[in-house]
Structure formats: C-alpha cells, structure tokens
Amino acid sequence: MGKTIIEKIIQDHTQDEVKPGKIVWMDLDIRSARDFGGPNVAKHYEREYRDEPVADPTKTYFTFDLCVPACTLKYADNQQICRGFAKKHRIAVFDVDKGIGSHVLMEEGLACAGKTVVGTDSHLNILGAVGCFGQGMGDVDITFAFKTGKTWFEVPESLRVTIKGGFDWPTSAKDLTLFILKNLGTEKAALKAVEFLGDSTTNLTLSNRITLCSMVTEMAGIIGFVPQFDEPFVQEILDFSGEKMMSIQGDPDAEYSDEVEIDVSGLPPQIAAPSSPTNVFDVSELCGTEIHSGFIGSCTNGRLEDLQEAVRVLKGKKVKEGIMLKIVPATQKVYAELLQEGVLEDLFRSGAIISNPGCGGCAEGHIGLTGRGEVQVSTGNRNFAGKQGKGLTYLASPAVVAASCVRGEICSPEDL
Amino acid sequence: MKKGRAWKYGNDVNTDVIFPGKYTYAVMEPEEMVRHALEDLDPGFADKVQPGDVIVAGKNFGCGSSREQAATCLKCAGVQAVIAKSFARIFYRNAINQGLPVIQSVEAAEAIQQGEEVAIDFQKGEIIAEDKKVFSFPSFPDFVLGILEAGGLIPYTKKKLSKKRSF
Numbered sequence: 351m352g353k354t355i356i357e358k359i360i361q362d363h364t365q366d367e368v369k370p371g372k373i374v375w376m377d378l379d380i381r382s383a384r385d386f387g388g389p390n391v392a393k394h395y396e397r398e399y400r401d402e403p404v405a406d407p408t409k410t411y412f413t414f415d416l417c418v419p420a421c422t423l424k425y426a427d428n429q430q431i432c433r434g435f436a437k438k439h440r441i442a443v444f445d446v447d448k449g450i451g452s453h454v455l456m457e458e459g460l461a462c463a464g465k466t467v468v469g470t471d472s473h474l475n476i477l478g479a480v481g482c483f484g485q486g487m488g489d490v491d492i493t494f495a496f497k498t499g500k501t502w503f504e505v506p507e508s509l510r511v512t513i514k515g516g517f518d519w520p521t522s523a524k525d526l527t528l529f530i531l532k533n534l535g536t537e538k539a540a541l542k543a544v545e546f547l548g549d550s551t552t553n554l555t556l557s558n559r560i561t562l563c564s565m566v567t568e569m570a571g572i573i574g575f576v577p578q579f580d581e582p583f584v585q586e587i588l589d590f591s592g593e594k595m596m597s598i599q600g601d602p603d604a605e606y607s608d609e610v611e612i613d614v615s616g617l618p619p620q621i622a623a624p625s626s627p628t629n630v631f632d633v634s635e636l637c638g639t640e641i642h643s644g645f646i647g648s649c650t651n652g653r654l655e656d657l658q659e660a661v662r663v664l665k666g667k668k669v670k671e672g673i674m675l676k677i678v679p680a681t682q683k684v685y686a687e688l689l690q691e692g693v694l695e696d697l698f699r700s701g702a703i704i705s706n707p708g709c710g711g712c713a714e715g716h717i718g719l720t721g722r723g724e725v726q727v728s729t730g731n732r733n734f735a736g737k738q739g740k741g742l743t744y745l746a747s748p749a750v751v752a753a754s755c756v757r758g759e760i761c762s763p764e765d766l
Numbered sequence: 767m768k769k770g771r772a773w774k775y776g777n778d779v780n781t782d783v784i785f786p787g788k789y790t791y792a793v794m795e796p797e798e799m800v801r802h803a804l805e806d807l808d809p810g811f812a813d814k815v816q817p818g819d820v821i822v823a824g825k826n827f828g829c830g831s832s833r834e835q836a837a838t839c840l841k842c843a844g845v846q847a848v849i850a851k852s853f854a855r856i857f858y859r860n861a862i863n864q865g866l867p868v869i870q871s872v873e874a875a876e877a878i879q880q881g882e883e884v885a886i887d888f889q890k891g892e893i894i895a896e897d898k899k900v901f902s903f904p905s906f907p908d909f910v911l912g913i914l915e916a917g918g919l920i921p922y923t924k925k926k927l928s929k930k931r932s933f
Contacts, residue, residue, distance in 0.1 A: 387833075487859060
C-alpha cells in the first residue's frame with residue numbers, strides 16, 4: 351500500500367507503524383514557542399523539569415510576533431520571561447523585530463520540505479506551503495517537545511482536493527482560498543491532511559501557497575500541502591530560504607479518505623462575512639457595505655507580493671478621508687523588500703498607516719483592534735466575534751481591502 | 767460514576783468565546799480562569815457550573831487559536847468531559863494533555879438536552895442520560911486513557927520514565 355504525503359513525513363520521524371488512526375511517537379526537527387504560549391511553556395518547564403536541559407538547544411527557538419514590541423506591561427514581562435529562559439538554556443530568540451515566527455522559520459531555512467516542526471501558533475500548519483509538517487499545539491505539548499524533542503500524534507487521514515481551471519486579476523490566491531473554504535466548510539477537511547492538486551496549483555507562487563495553506567486551520571484540517579514543485583518554484587524557495595527543497599508526493603496507490611474537485615474557472619473576488627471564515631460570498635453580493643477600516647497583513651497575506659497587489663489598486667489613489675488602512679508586513683525581510691521595491695512609499699502616499707512587522711491586527715491587543723460598531727475589511731484569516739476587538743470583520747484579498755478603503759465601502763478593484 | 771448537568775451549545779464553538787484572548791496572560795490562577803470560562807458564549811455558565819457537569823456541543827468544538835486555557839478553564843471548573851459531534855485538532859490535544867476527557871458522539875450530542883442529568887462510564891465507553899438513554903462511544907486508546915488517568919501528558923510520561931520504560 352502506498353503512502354500519502356503526511357504518512358511519508360511521519361514515517362520518516364517514527365519507529366512506529368504509520369497508518370491513519372494510529373497514535374505514534376514522532377521526532378521533531380524544530381520546536382518553537384511565541385510570545386503567546388511561550389511564557390507558559392517556560393513556567394510549565396520550570397515547574398515540571400526544573401533545571402534539566404532541553405533536548406537540543408539548536409533545534410529549539412522562541413519567535414516573538416504577537417505583541418511586538420510589547421504594548422502592555424504583561425506582554426513586556428512575558429517576553430522577558432522567555433528571554434530569561436532562552437538565555438539559561440542557550441536557545442535562540444527571533445525577537446520583536448523579526449516578524450511572524452512561522453514565516454521567519456521558512457525564511458531561515460529551518461522549516462523545510464519533509465521536516466517536522468511544532469510551535470504555539472495555531473497557524474503553524476502554514477509550513478505546508480514548503481512541504482513541511484508544521485503543527486500548532488498548546489503549552490503542555492510544547493513544554494514536552496522542548497524537553498524530549500518528541501510529540502505524540504494520531505496519523506490523520508488524507509483528503510485530495512483537485513483545483514480545476516484558472517482565474518485572472520483581480521482574483522487572487524486569497525479568493526481561491528476563501529472559495530475552497532466555502533466549498534469544504536469546517537467538515538470535509540476536518541482533522542485531515544489536505545493535498546491540493548491540479549494544474550493551476552503549479553502556477554501558485556510561494557506567497558500564494560502560504561495564503562492557501564494558512565487557512566487550512568479554518569477548514570479544521572491538520573495541514574495542507576501543495577505538492578507540485580516545478581523548476582521555477584524550487585528556484586523561488588531556494589532564493590527565499592537558501593535551501594533546495596524537493597517536493598514529497600503522495601503515492602498513486604495511497605489511500606485517501608475522500609477526493610473533492612473544485613472548479614475555479616473565472617472565479618470572481620470572494621469575501622467572508624462576520625463571524626465565520628466559511629461564511630463566504632462573491633464581493634459583488636456585498637458591494638456597497640459601509641466600512642470604517644482595513645487591515646492588510648497577517649501570516650495569510652503579509653508578504654511582498656500581497657502588498658504589491660494592494661499597491662496595484664492604491665497607486666495614484668487615496669484612502670478615503672476618515673477611513674483607516676493599517677498595513678503590517680509579515681517579516682523584517684519583507685519590510686526590506688518593500689523599501690527596496692518602492693512599495694513602502696506607494697503605500698505611504700496612498701494614506702496607509704504602516705507598522706513594523708508582526709501579526710498585527712490578527713492578534714487582539716496590538717495594532718488594529720476594532721471598536722464596537724466598527725466595520726473592518728481584513729486580509730487576516732479569522733473573523734470570529736471578539737477576535738480583533740468588538741467590531742465586525744470581513745475577510746478578503748489585499749486588492750479588495752485596498753479598493754474598499756479607497757471607496758469607503760466593500761467593493762472590487764474593478765469597481766473603482 | 768460522577769453525575770452532572772449538561773450545558774448544551776451549538777457548532778463551531780471557538781476558543782475566543784471559551785476563554786477570551788484578552789485574559790490569556792492577564793489571568794493565570796485556576797479559580798480566576800473559571801470565572802471567565804465561556805464568558806462570551808454563555809455569561810451564566812461560570813457562576814452556575816458544578817463539578818461533574820458536562821459540556822455538550824455540535825461539530826468542531828474548540829476551533830480557533832492554540833490557547834490551552836480553553837481546556838484548562840473547563841477542567842478547573844470541574845467539567846468531567848466535553849461531548850461533541852467533533853473537535854478541533856488543537857483543543858482535542860490540549861484537553862487530553864491536561865486530563866480533560868473529550869468524547870466524540872454525534873448521537874449523544876444531538877439527543878442530550880440543556881440541563882439534562884448525565885453520567886459517564888469511561889471504562890465501558892458509555893454515556894448515560896435521563897430516561898435511561900445510553901450512548902456508546904469507542905473506548906479511548908490505551909495511550910490516551912493512560913494520559914487521562916495520570917492527569918495529563920507530563921505526569922504520564924514521568925510515570926512511564928520512572929518505571930525505566932520508554933514512553
């Protein structure tokens with residue numbers, strides 16, 4: 351019997367028998383904690399293991415991205431707790447200047463195809479974009495992973511999603527992702543590893559794949575992989591991370607629990623209305639809804655290409671008077687690219703507010719909180735009630751957010 | 767067998783409404799965590815929950831962030847188990863790792879009503895509701911049962927290691 355992608359990666363990291371439903375002990379190539387979860391990991395560790403060393407400091411990291419730099423005393427204290435723990439155990443810290451941890455792990459070549467990585471970020475399965483098995487976990491799990499370099503895991507079933515057809519500007523990878531969410535809901539991919547196949551996936555850039563894989567969490571899936579690595583994509587990852595990564599493919603005779611085909615030919619821009627990422631409509635259906643603010647960033651849409659999409663709409667235009675457009679690049683590396691490409695200046699001239707790299711508006715408590723009655727259009731991945739404040743959040747692509755901020759109401763770039 | 771009352775909720779109950787993000791680092795003590803449990807979903811829950819009570823919910827319970835406090839606050843409130851049609855992956859792990867049993871049963875999740883008296887036989891894999899309604903669920907794999915009995919992942923592995931066996 352052949353193996354699916356997830357089964358191959360897990361088998362490479364365990365002595366146990368790998369088949370769906372079996373619980374195995376899995377070796378972890380990288381274990382990480384953020385400023386969210388991290389302080390509890392440090393506290394749990396000291397309570398449970400006192401001064402005992404971590405399994406391997408060179409495979410253990412802190413990544414600060416949630417509240418950077420700290421805007422509350424509690425976060426400042428918590429980051430200090432992590433720094434203290436890191437110093438004691440000789441663990442490297444990607445500190446408050448570096449940006450979103452999951453992206454930094456990819457940029458640094460630490461999260462690679464075929465590797466296993468855990469951390470306290472529920473979107474760590476985003477690493478599927480480069481063929482890496484990333485998984486977000488709770489504090490006890492990560493404490494245990496720091497100490498032992500292992501975790502227990504129930505081997506998931508796999509779902510094959512074939513994407514048919516293509517689409518053009520202003521439709522983007524985010525619209526594709528929202529449309530897949532509309533089709534799969536929170537049931538079809540639940541607790542499964544998803545393999546996205548089909549000719550049109552070959553053309554997806556790394557940023558596109560990051561967008562798609564980031565929202566497998568919202569599909570309730572374990573992880574998503576896009577196994578079509580053609581030559582330009584292999585080169586793109588090499589330039590990006592310094593690592594040559596080869597794709598891992600599912601075997602032709604591997605067992606999939608289900609197969610789904612989704613036709614995206616001529617797909618128009620999509621938008622998820624409050625308060626669920628699966629509550630997806632065509633943008634044209636909600637056109638004209640008044641908004642007060644926009645957010646472009648997050649692990650889903652915070653890369654250079656995403657912000658270039660926004661600039662394509664914003665260049666030569668202005669954010670409407672009274673509307674606030676908040677921009678948060680994913681990482682320090684992206685910030686440097688924005689400077690180099692002149693994107694930062696274009697964004698500034700359009701009237702946007704530009705923050706330092708991090709999770710920004712996705713994380714309640716830092717730049718981008720919404721007030722009661724405020725309506726926000728965001729490129730983030732969740733619009734649950736209370737997630738980004740007390741206002742209402744719609745989820746859309748960078749181009750749709752940019753266009754909506756120019757007009758002051760939900761619209762597609764084509765409507766401008 | 768401990769008996770308790772059912773607290774019934776719908777689909778996609780997310781971690782933001784189970785334990786609001788704003789308290790994740792402001793509130794660390796168990797008793798205080800209980801006071802905010804389900805605050806944005808059912809403001810009456812924290813005051814009225816009794817040890818042995820059971821949460822009964824629809825599909826994808828605990829979706830959203832990785833915050834462990836969502837499982838911790840229910841465990842500290844004395845909730846003996848969460849019964850749902852399905853669970854979100856991270857919540858499911860967090861609950862087991864902290865010794866909070868999570869039971870997947872579509873039938874029980876549909877049939878049990880708000881306030882109904884429920885008892886659970888973990889050995890037999892049975893949920894006993896009012897009017898002698900019994901719902902079977904597959905018993906936990908030995909590994910998971912071991913963690914639940916030890917009170918969580920870390921105590922379980924320490925116990926295993928002290929017997930000089932690998933875990």
